[in-house]
Amino acid sequence: MASKKSEGGVLDTLKTVVYALLLAGLIRTLFFQPFYIPSGSMKPTLLVGDFLFVNKFAYGYSAESCPLGLCPFDGRIWFTEPERGDIVVFAHPANGTDYIKRLIGLPGDTIQMQGGRLIINGEMLPLAPAETFEEIYEDQQATRPQCANGTVSLGAICQKEQFVETLPNGVEHMVLNIADRSSDNTPVYTVPEEHYFFMGDNRDNSIDSRFFNRMQISEFRTSLSGPPAFNGGGVGFVHRDLLIGKANLVVLSAAGTSLFKPWNWRLDRFFEWVE
Template sequence: MASKAQKKDGFFETVKTVVYAVAIAVVFRTLFFQPFWIPSGSMKDTLLIGDFLFVNKMAYGYSRYSCPMGLCPFEGRLFASEPERGDVVVFRHPVNGSDFIKRLIGLPGDTVQMRGGVIYLNGEEVPQTPAGQFEELYEPQGPMGHEPRCENAPVGQGGMCTKSRYTETLPGGRTHDVLNITDGGFGDDTPAFTVPAGHYFFMGDNRDNSQDSRFSRAVGGVGFVPADYLIGRADRIVFSSAGRSLFYIWTWRTDRLFKAVE
């Protein structure tokens, strides 16, 4: 039988192992890659509810929000690098403290305006070309059970929910898909926003289902996002679950395994 001293030593070895493992995980999450799960449909069809990805923390350097709960003990950004227009970025909401993921549309000094559901960037139209329809079943999605909004509403449970899809081409040639559900809302026609120095303008790809920089923080939007609030860039989906839990392996979408985020 093990002596009391041996049992004590074994206990402390276990504690040390756990402490080391947690420390390594925190360092990895802070400096390299942070796991991120997509809880909402604001970035469809680029990102679906249930997509699980790792956020590249090295892409833009480090700020206080690189640490869990925003506890990094410094202001500004270390090893800062400028994001590129069209990046899909995770950032800290400037008011409620939650992590958001949206597409970067406006850089400091840019003027951004929506007219008839089309972006005008620095006075120039950002072209959209029809790209068919995005289809999904009308049913509860993800752990929170949100039902999708449909362009062809009303749709009964289990019916096919559709949205018009367009391919948008940003200055510089980067392309991505955007979805349309309704026409004529505030998000489709906005004032011209001029992005202040040190801030960025973000939008969701599911344009009629995204609280983003088009909306002020007073009504649930994010407004202009300060550079210090950027956390990292979404580069690749690791796996994706269409079920109520990431652990329901039988609901994983095999066509999205290790898919690049574009």
């Protein structure tokens, strides 16, 4: 009798584990996907070591919304147009890697950078100085920050200029400036139908839609007023079917080299909404 009870208990436990895994898989497939920030391209909005949830039903569903692309349909269903200023996770057009950037350009927009200033549909966006962004120069996962105040030693203060940029729809967000770089001046980009233009808030440390990869050069050359900026990992224009979801909430955050060292946790960023 005891043996049957023991077998029943083990079977019940296995059932519970299986149901939990199926529920977790369903939630991840249809609703929320965890995402880890490995680079500094979205500073100061998102920091290296932030662990956040992505709302997968914000823009409807495509094959990229499902693990391993297993959704049984082509194109996108229940599509809702993203809004300018959204922070979006999408699949890289060339290699499928998940990227996270801010949505800057909508279909039909013209986008250009001149002297580090963003121009949308011929209008230069307002840019107001803000307090200098400071962080410790140290290992941040597999990277170290880039600094505007020259070469600094480990443990010293790394500074960047910080500004408030206002998008045409009134969305305000912080952007950083490190130095004058070639990406501060671009040709005019005309965003094709069903495509979007993304940029990182850390403008001088972001591979984004200002750069095209080899696959895109011939395809989108007619959408540019000049020669396209080339980078092997460039993002270029992103088709709507590649959108995965909208970043909603930072759940955990850790400085240093690992998320699993509690003494590095940034408790003030736990459960912080992403804007």
